Structures are given as structure tokens and as C-alpha cells.
Amino acid sequence: MACSRHDWTSRRAFLRVAAGLWALVAGARTADAARAQPLRPTPSCAGESSPTPRQTEGPYFKPDSPLRASLLEPGIVGTRIVVTGLVLSTDCQPVSRALIDAWHSDDRGVYDTTGFRLRGHQFTDDQGRYRLETIVPGVYVGRTRHIHVKVQAPNRPALTTQLYFPGDAGNARDPLFSRDLLIQVREGTDGKAGTFDFVLDLGGRPGRG
Numbered sequence: 001m002a003c004s005r006h007d008w009t010s011r012r013a014f015l016r017v018a019a020g021l022w023a024l025v026a027g028a029r030t031a032d033a034a035r036a037q038p039l040r041p042t043p044s045c046a047g048e049s050s051p052t053p054r055q056t057e058g059p060y061f062k063p064d065s066p067l068r069a070s071l072l073e074p075g076i077v078g079t080r081i082v083v084t085g086l087v088l089s090t091d092c093q094p095v096s097r098a099l100i101d102a103w104h105s106d107d108r109g110v111y112d113t114t115g116f117r118l119r120g121h122q123f124t125d126d127q128g129r130y131r132l133e134t135i136v137p138g139v140y141v142g143r144t145r146h147i148h149v150k151v152q153a154p155n156r157p158a159l160t161t162q163l164y165f166p167g168d169a170g171n172a173r174d175p176l177f178s179r180d181l182l183i184q185v186r187e188g189t190d191g192k193a194g195t196f197d198f199v200l201d202l203g204g205r206p207g208r209g
């Protein structure tokens with residue numbers, strides 16, 4: 001039986017609506033599936049990632065720093081910054097209970113070599129997260145702004161490295177500066193907010209701590 005033009009027009013309209021509804025259903029299913037999958041810990045680590053580069057410890061490391069996530073205390077002046085991030089393995093798995101020991105100079109570029117000002121260590125949580133509250137370090141002769149860090153997975157050797165600040169005029173003059181070690185910094189409501197994810201090569205034999 002032949003269809004009239006009106007019938008065809010209605011049929012096309014029906015098919016368009018049906019196709020639109022199907023696309024909506026399919027889209028919702030895709031979104032549900034995406035939500036059901038575990039989120040990647042960070043966009044910068046997908047599948048396989050290179051270990052965070054090692055850097056020199058420098059002359060000012062002191063063992064036995066206090067256990068604390070905030071290095072702020074009375075008398076410390078400077079621009080506040082909170083650095084957050086993850087400790088990951090090279091296959092992008094979070095490393096829980098990883099030690100993060102941080103130390104850096106004060107706002108004038110001076111290290112406390114007698115006490116533990118601007119020194120502290122903490123451990124990542126069960127999702128590999130850390131949160132370091134401190135100030136932006138000052139500069140001293142020959143060095144751009146930097147934070148010294150040791151990161152150590154349980155029963156593994158420590159990774160010693162340094163973190164840098166984007167846009168610092170001293171970066172270009174400091175031979176140790178590495179773009180791979182730049183903190184991503186943005187202006188927050190109460191100082192600066194930075195992010196950096198450490199990647200540890202855990203493929204070797206367990207260390208002695």
C-alpha cells in the first residue's frame with residue numbers, strides 16, 4: 001500500500017525523535033558506565049609514567065624532622081601555599097603510607113640549621129594523598145625558589161628531589177631547575193594552592209628503609 005507524503009513526513013519525524021531518544025539513552029548509559037569505573041588518580045598519570053627525577057639533597061637536610069603536615073608556626077612570615085598531590089607508582093597506583101619529608105628556606109632564603117622550622121614529615125593516606133601547608137621559600141645565592149623533599153614508599157629506598165615554582169625569575173639561572181619538577185600553582189583564597197604528584201619506581205628489590 002502506497003504511503004501519502006503526509007505519512008512519510010510523519011514517519012521521518014517519528015524516526016528522528018526515536019533516534020534522538022536512543023542517543024539520550026545511550027549517552028546516559030555511557031555516563032553511568034564512566035561513573036561506575038574507578039577514577040584515574042590523576043590525568044598526568046595514565047597507564048605508565050616516568051619516575052619523578054632525583055635531585056641532590058643539598059647541604060641542609062636534617063633527619064628526625066617533626067611529624068606534621070603544616071610547617072606554619074608563630075613567627076613565620078611569607079606567602080602561604082598549600083601543596084597537595086599523590087604518591088604513585090610508575091603504573092599509576094597510589095602508594096599509601098609513603099613518607100614525605102620536606103624542608104626549605106624561610107622567606108629570606110635562610111634555612112634553620114639549629115632547629116626544625118620549615119621542616120616536617122608526613123605520610124600519605126590510603127589513597128596516596130598528601131597535603132603540605134607552608135610558605136613559598138625565599139631565594140638564596142645561586143638557587144631559585146625550591147622545596148627539598150624525600151619521598152619513600154614503605155620498605156623502599158627514598159627518592160630525594162626538589163620542587164620548583166613556575167614563573168620564578170631565578171629558574172632560568174639555576175642549573176638544577178627542572179621543568180619536570182614544577183609545582184602547578186594557582187592563586188587561592190588564602191595564599192597559593194599548588195599540586196604535584198610524585199611517581200616512584202617500585203620495581204626494584206625492597207630497600208632497608
Ligand SMILES: [Fe+2]
Nearest residue numbers: 058143146148
Ligand atoms: Fe636548598
